[in-house]
Amino acid sequence: MRSIGAARLSLSTITSEALWEKTGRSSGSELFRLKDRKGSKLLLAPTHEEEITQLLVGYISHRYYPLRLYQIGRKYRDERRPRAGLLRGREFLMKDLYTFDTTEQAALDTYRDVQGAYKALFDELKLPYLVASADSGSMGGSLSHEYLYPSTVGEDTIVSCSDCGYTANLEAVVPKTEGHDPTFHPTRKEIAIHHSITRDRKTLINSFYLASASSSSQPINLSRLATLVPDLDPSTTDAVELFEKHYTPFDPAHSAKASKSHSPPKYSQIINVFDAGLPSIFSEPNFSNHMDVPAYPSFIADKTIPSTSISRDPHTDLPLRILRVNDGDPCPKCDSGKLTSTTAIELAHTFHLGTRYTEPLNAEVQLEDNRRVPLHQGCHGIGVSRMIAAIAEGWRDGKGLNWPRVVAPYDVMVVAREDMELDGRAVYDALVGEGGDPEGKSTLDVLFDDRTTKDLIWKMTDADALGFPVICVVGRGWKNKEVEVQCRRKGLKMNVPLAELKEKVEEVLTDL
């Protein structure tokens, strides 16, 4: 963060619902909510766009910008499925950077700077990682990348092209558009329908697509669908039964009241969503007349239920693509490649937010020509606690953890035979200098295992389990004043004379 001129700060964890109402995010289902003794509605912040943008209101001179501010602190999410320890917790550690520029172009340059810093960081962690185009989701904004660690325990699916290097989160991939003959008119058997439902069970979503376009059992990009219907419940498989069970007929009087109070409709309704692969006739309002396609539930076809049709993306106004890509599908970015997918853990996410938050919160800048415009913002997070889990997972082997040097709590662990405690201390001194390293000026971070109740084998096993990059064993070789230097990652075990020890250990550590 320092390499790109960012300054560190620390924002309050407790924030106010009123502030989040201004940006339309106060209804989030993963927010921890609380009230103070006066009844004020508070939130535990899962991220800080609102707080930090609010702070800049009034910092109007263009001389304050560019501004890059970051913090490392605890974040809170009332997760539906907390799992796997540090991988997805309800309380977690995050590094979040917020950038503010006076123009869109400057903000995009900043975005590139951040990408450079993130790549440098992940390179240093020596962890294989992917950078994927991502869906901005509920954060908003127009440009976004994820940094992911490929892992079978990951919850994200990443799609890569065999030829052009295109990499993206499955949710962000728009399938290749195959132009179709305007006179093409699928028979009703050629149309497939996928049903999903909202969490309140009052809205049934019928997704129509060309049956030949997907043979997958999960044809629909539910994440895309959720940008159209935010309350979508992605976990249900029996949407029609649930809709029927909770069916509430439309009542105009009730409806008018509900609409005034901004609460969700209390009656049942249908949203019909049309994939761009279908001919345009399917977006017409009289569509329901055609509803004798196979699998269309008679329960719905029989009734007059309020319904809406969506066939264009409301954000881009382009024809809507609601299908997921599958392994083997053609790459949407090149002419030759095929897509393959892999699961991965999201470690970091960069967003170019534009004026998504600065506009509603009125964070403006006065340009040199005196025009006042909203600031252009970016936000860039790294899941610190999650990264620790990913690194542990990525580098472990049958003997235990195996930290890359840059995150290892110590570079070297010194273990000595039970009767050689003093010799062990001499080896420690040879590595850091006599009397230890109280000022932290040594080039090596060394730990000496001084537990006198344990034998050498126990200590060696424990040092392996804890994952120190290098272990120095003071044992059999000591009669020749030699220390055994072990490095599991390099498959290395060698006896080194004490006089050469420090130099040799530094050499081994160089690329760890």
Add this chain to the structure above:
Amino acid sequence: MRSIGAARLSLSTITSEALWEKTGRSSGSELFRLKDRKGSKLLLAPTHEEEITQLLVGYISHRYYPLRLYQIGRKYRDERRPRAGLLRGREFLMKDLYTFDTTEQAALDTYRDVQGAYKALFDELKLPYLVASADSGSMGGSLSHEYLYPSTVGEDTIVSCSDCGYTANLEAVVPKTEGHDPTFHPTRKEIAIHHSITRDRKTLINSFYLASASSSSQPINLSRLATLVPDLDPSTTDAVELFEKHYTPFDPAHSAKASKSHSPPKYSQIINVFDAGLPSIFSEPNFSNHMDVPAYPSFIADKTIPSTSISRDPHTDLPLRILRVNDGDPCPKCDSGKLTSTTAIELAHTFHLGTRYTEPLNAEVQLEDNRRVPLHQGCHGIGVSRMIAAIAEGWRDGKGLNWPRVVAPYDVMVVAREDMELDGRAVYDALVGEGGDPEGKSTLDVLFDDRTTKDLIWKMTDADALGFPVICVVGRGWKNKEVEVQCRRKGLKMNVPLAELKEKVEEVLTDL
């Protein structure tokens, strides 16, 4: 913390109400409460005795102990009166150390070790401070000290003896007991009554004391009283009127129901509290017969209201002292001294807790003789964010802040005249070495003010306001290759040749 062998950890901020119920602290009125999506009752931890003690359950071998664990993190309190920025916030930074020993004696030795470490820390901050015997209050335990910074903005009142050095929080001072003649029988005019009431307005507390024992307008130690009646409202002055207004007659049927549900009584009641300075007759149950003393409200005397009498301290079973001491009162610890009081800010608090938490939470240790006993615990906090406020307050002057070196973000600020930016950089290099100090190995932390839009006077004023211990000015003297070294704390301004600069600056910094 390292100097006393404590290891750092980091506990979750979110904790559960169920855990706090086990130690009887879940009803605290300053707890921030929240629920997760499953309805589980959670708390934002204001302190971590429960969490950390819970972690040790099962670590039964005496070989694990002594154990000293600390963290530095955010704490939360739903304060009645948040005030003065960092001095009393609802979210604040705290260093909290928890110690565990196998015997009471070992725990007391640990307590002394911690006191030594705290004194070393406060000495290094170069802040005048007091160490005062304190009241353990709601934390429990039998031995407790506060570390305080005397300040007119402080909320604590500290009492010191003119002769013997005794220092204690006003709330912790037990007034000198003056033995009285067992035949002494005050007339009714010689008895004074102080009325207070609980927050729920259902319990009136009548505190009886010898009128001659205090002439103060605030005679009662309300903090002591609150240990007897935790719901006491210390802020009211019209207790009798409030009691009368909310008077609810006793209803045996209702009462039985309420008692079963563990909720507080819904009817009005009286607690009579007797200071030990009164003859013992006043602790007798038939006391209310005597209640024609002056100022006893006729409203109460007229009715049959359920009442309780307290004349001994329930924790120690000693006669109860409920009076506050006043300036000029005799010292309770020596024969000659008089007490004087001063206000102060509490910066740290040490508690010897004994088995207050380990017993209810079942945190046991198996001793060498195989007996299993509860661990002996201590907890020791430092208000980090509050300390920053106190240091700022303590060292500021008309020109701005003035940080002691040990907490200053930088030792030295270099400012240069507008046309001498390169010369300023040369001075910076002379102090830390060419190319800056990316590895943090320099003996000096130096900052260079590179703001090119500001003039020298502006930068000097700003450096003074920010409170750097030393400021190096590159200006008029530079034609002779001299730098002006300024130290406001020492009232020092001198021209130093560049070649001697580093040595001179280190000398000035030595005792800052």
